[in-house]
Amino acid sequence: MNWLKVEVLVHPEAAEVLSAAMLDLSPSGIQVDEQGRNMLITAYIPDSSFIDDARLTVQDTLLTAASQGLQTGPGLITVTSITDEDWVENYKKHFKPIRIGRFLIKPSWEAVEASPGDLVIRLDPGLAFGTGSHPTTEGCLIFLQEFMTGGETVFDLGTGSGILSIAAAKLGARRVIAIDNDPQAITVARENAEKNGVADKIEFSVADFAAISTIGADLMVANLTAPLIIDFLEDIPGKVQGLKILIASGIMVEQRAGVIRALGKAGFTVEEILTKGEWVSLVSKLV
Template sequence: MEGGLNHRLENFQAALGRLTLSPPPEVSTRKLLEEDWANTWKQYYKPVHAGQRIVIKPSWEQYRAADGELVIELDPGMAFGCGSHPTTSLCLKLLEKYIQGGERVYDVGTGTGILALAAAALGASRVVAVDQDPCACRVAVENVARNRVAGIVQVVQGNLLDKINGGAHLVVCNIISDVIISLAPAASAALIPGGFLIAAGIIRPRAGEVGNALAAAGLDIRERLEEGEWVALVAEKR
């Protein structure tokens, strides 16, 4: 176990080095009991406002919604996606813009289910949330039940777009550049003509490469948003 952790740390440090960030990040480590991490971080997680209307509220926090706000109650558990990371924030802003109501949406790499839940809250008629991590799927199922949208959102464990049948008005992928590039043909195949792909988790130096891969798959870039070093692209199927 210790050797495996050291190997992962070395890979992580090598990946950071390839990001060409200035100044370069420093990595420090210390041992924590899993149950300590699972509870002590909660004191730092507060309601997050994303976009114009969406509020992400931790399940243990009280929050009084203002008129017009859409409140999503979330318990991240050990899955990724609580609304505060720039890549998630970019996706939420774009979902607000591109979901008009009645769409079929695929959330690829759903994590906590946050983007699928947002799509449902914004008016999507059907949302399929896919992740290959069984832990993430368990968390997502719990969050779907917590937000009472089980009739709209289906959580599927599988190898990302392998579980997708097509006919989507919108596909959202908040993953990493390499995975988006590899999934571009399948994402295009899943969309109806005129449907949109929202791709995030892209670092700025690789945005052009991702855009080229999307174009090669029949997806034309329509919008680009940035926050810090992160980029989100919106592409429309020809």
């Protein structure tokens, strides 16, 4: 079978919206890679007859994002045809074991011996969105290890591949609540949790944060974008009861000051900031 490889170079502000649209196109998942100050999002589509639909979907998503005030950046779309063999090898090229603190994140085909104390997270091909390779996910994983002591209820807003929920469960969370507005992401996240033996600790659901009433959680993690984080902040204290710690990521360096101001207005104090390249992750506590 021939596949279409659809690549879009886009500004980080529009990356999440475009990623969700491209996941609808691709049954195998997507890749998200950093390229300078932009993001390269790649999807694999198994039927070349849909090339026009794929282009239109991407173009419409970029136009919608721009109309919502998001920067779309270059918005360059490249479509190429590849074979099954090329598709598999491309995933294997991109997915290598990653160590982040105690976590060893690995694809199933890599035979890597875990060291004593390692917490192994297994992710398979096609699940590149949220593998730990991007600084935003890495920052969240580092902070989860630093601020979790075990026994917490964790709320994962925009769970994606489920990696942060799985990580929280492996760190000893009593309960994890994970939501995403993309049904396919929830399906993938649930499958990943089952592969890692923590599905019984995580409650996955398709939901928008704006639509939920109230939940109880000690710690919340939001690996989103700066505009989304700022939009949600004022509602968080009222909707997430008992919240003590908020881990926020997906923030570019030039957006950091705006997010910190918004955190202060919503009653949070920033405890720690981690910067890697152009990306910022931070931890704040509710006063």
